[in-house]
Amino acid sequence: MTTFSLSRRALLQASLLGSAATLLPSISFAATMEDWALPVDIEAARLEAEVYTSYGMPATWANYGEVMERMAATYNFTYTHHDTDMSSMEEILKFDAERNNPVGISGDIGILFGPVAEARGVVPNYLPPNADKLPASLKSATGGWVATFTGVPAIIVNTDVVKNVPRSWEDLLKPEYTGLISAVDASGMGGTQMATFIAWAYAFGGSATDLAPGAEFARKLVPQMAGGSSTSLTMERGEVPIQIKYDFNCIAQAAALKEKGINCEVIIPQGTIYAPSAIQVNRYNLEKMNIAKLMLDFVLSDEAQIAFAKFGARPIRWVLGDLELPAEARTSWLPDELYKDVIQVEDWSAIDVSALAQYWVDNVVNG
Template sequence: MKKIHVTKCGSFLVVFLSLLLLNGCKPSTPINANLESVSITTPEMIKQMEEAVKNEKEIVSYGLPDDWANWKESWEQFTRKYNLVHHDTDMSSAEEIQKFKAERNNPKADVGDIGIQFAPIAVSEGVTMPYKNSYWNEIPNWAKHPDGHWVAWYTGTMSIAVNKNLVPNIPRTFKDLLKPEYKGKIAFGDPRQAANANWAIFAANFAMGGDETNVQPGLDFFRKLAESGNLIPVEPSAANIEKGEAPIVINWDFLTLAQRDRLKDKIPLEVIIPEDGTVIGAYVSIINKWAPHPNAAKLWQEFVFSDQGQINLAKGYARPIRKVDLPPDVAAKLLPESAYKSARAITDWDAFEKSAKKIAEEWSKIIQLMGR
């Protein structure tokens, strides 16, 4: 298990900013600055790929392990459909981009799964193959590159999870978390190291009236939480929730919903999407520009964006990017669509970069208020 809360959160700002701040705060020189675009895939194109993939025999991925987002079921169905062998190496978003580039003269991987904040870096590094799957027009504009160099296939939204055994009055908004009754109850990690904590600040920032260009309202909010004693330096992990050391956590909904169900026989955990505002994050599909099995790579994207592929993601608590009809038992795993009225996506990634840097610079002052 990895991604946002484990491997992909490790030294998040160090990795993210080191990539973004090369060459005077600009991405490193791209291999190919002239981006190629493609047309949307047609049924006839899919038939041609299905014929060609018979000669490819395998598909290799980076960062798509079986135990994340129910990828195991999707890989089993996909490889059975096309008689392929699948190999994955788990790694962070930054590592995927670096490996694609380093191996370009002897490419190994076909596809990757990276955090959306890394998508502009992948494009600027020139490591992506453009592809517009046949579901392209059903995908929101914010969730795809206009020329097809990346596309989001599932999302997560910052949520608040509450152990009802320890917190009788459930907070419904970020503003509620400032109430004295939550003193010593809000577990929070270090946003300089954990992507989920960094995104939580952006979520609160939206709730407090800020945006990507101005993260100060979010920082001020967390400063108040720390000053009040409500915020405690405890990682929002399932283990800490189970031990009662994290009565309230702020984390991705696909993590908190999974924790809710895993712990249901031990702890009554309620998951809330803050009503005053929060942030949507996403993971995106990229195809290696030098993919040794390009037809398999493209057909993999077709499969994941199909109804079945999107349902498989929902089974793993990820919210599908397409609006598909979920079976009742799968829909029951997720919160209703109406709960997400306050959620919004990041759209200005240049501003996000600058704000992430400010969070890193300011967080040491907030740590001191928590007694670290």
């Protein structure tokens, strides 16, 4: 197995797409859209897996590398993984743009973007058997995407630079943090940013359908935000020493920087939320439909859910109380008591991405 990955959130390079397209294996039959209704053909999936192209799900994102390794071992196939980093909306637009020459098989998206993918018509009418483990709001009504694991909007701080660590969302408003906090933009391209906005709404007395308290806080926080990017490098250099990310990314970033002798602390603010991620598969990639179906099912297996947990991402079935995790799968987790006040949003399907993005523009950017 070989994995190729550009950094997550990097722009798509046309030259990479061209080379990836030439690697697609030939399939001995011509699949049709109607074939999405058929069960997985495992033998066909083994052939299709030889070159696996994804968007926004590199090996290092929530442990997708191990997920793919476990799937290959379970079904006895070999593969080469190519990934290009994108935001949720970029993935959907890419699936749509390449409909006549499909390359991507799957992509990791924030759960808010599942209905967007459905409306755009880029996901198939296929739900895998393991989708039965999820409630209706955590999977597509018609098919093509399922929730996988959860991220909790959190704060990571370079404590070598910031000695007085902020302990809450409200603490970030203190003048001493001006220009030190990573920017948040919930205008519609990425799930992490939008989930953070929703978390602020809950933290200050609102909800997913009452965003006004979150917008009020965001307007105050915007002047505090740094101009630099939210990366490990800017954290390491102390250029943006306070960053807002999902907890599992904070945990991984802190561990990597510790190996370089840089000290960080991860804060789970009161009033934050469990924000599920999901995996979508490309309706137009008929030549890869069997490995797509297999992936859509496998991410909800015990093996894949444990792999996500090992990275620090709390798997969706565990959050739902449907999975017992071995102790070794939780070694990178923060203490459970830090999560005692984390909120579960009751119905993600009730949140409209376009409306939320427009609310941010109207009430934060132009507010």
